[in-house]
Amino acid sequence: MRLINETLLDEVTQQAKESPRLRMNHNLHDSLDAKAQRLLNALEPGTVLPIHRHRHTAETYVLLRGKIKVMYYNDRKEETEQVVLDPKTGSYGIHIPAGQWHTLEVLESGSVILEVKDGPYAPLGEEDIMSLV
Template sequence: MIIDNSLLDEVSEKAKASERLRMNFNLHDSLDAKAQRLLNALEIGTILPIHRHRNTAETYILLRGKIRVMFYNEMGAETESFLLAPLNGNYGVHVPIGQWHTLEVLEQGSVVFEVKDGPYIPFQPEDILY
């Protein structure tokens, strides 16, 4: 499989049609895989709660578009912000294990390549910061 504009367009169209305004395209074989590798197409207005992964770090590489990734402390105060825009030379960010974070989509058709350790574990209430 090649990861090209055609594939990114296809996943982005599914994100636009999704109620959540985002869509995954998994590159791993199962949710139990030790490495979770995926494309995540994100549209303006998608809501990703401030959350953490207690068992894995996470890396985002932005393939196209523009997003802002924000880090938070335990009290919910923003501590760092990273503007990712490949056309400006800012390609990705590494999110350390346990780091509270979220993102904001700034450009339609944004697509992130994500990598984190598996297996997939859905958010637990204690892993979402309100």
């Protein structure tokens, strides 16, 4: 049993702070082949998450602590929507439909999301990453 508590969030956050990417996953699923990919994702301000999409699965974020901004884009590379997630204001999470271009910006150190999407794990292909350049 692994309890999701402040101690675990602090451990994963510390790993994110020490990572050059300023983020760290803590998988809750047993393997990358699992039908449900469930993980904690600790994110620090300055982490770069490219605008991307998951064509074959929806994705759900539940913010356990911290503050993040989630942005949606259309195929013309235009930002179409944004929302700030902050448990202190009652904005806890977001469900991102399959195929939706999205990214996030970390607004507060120590932010941790519970992320859920269908498996098995599939790395993003070139066609699933959007460059604004």
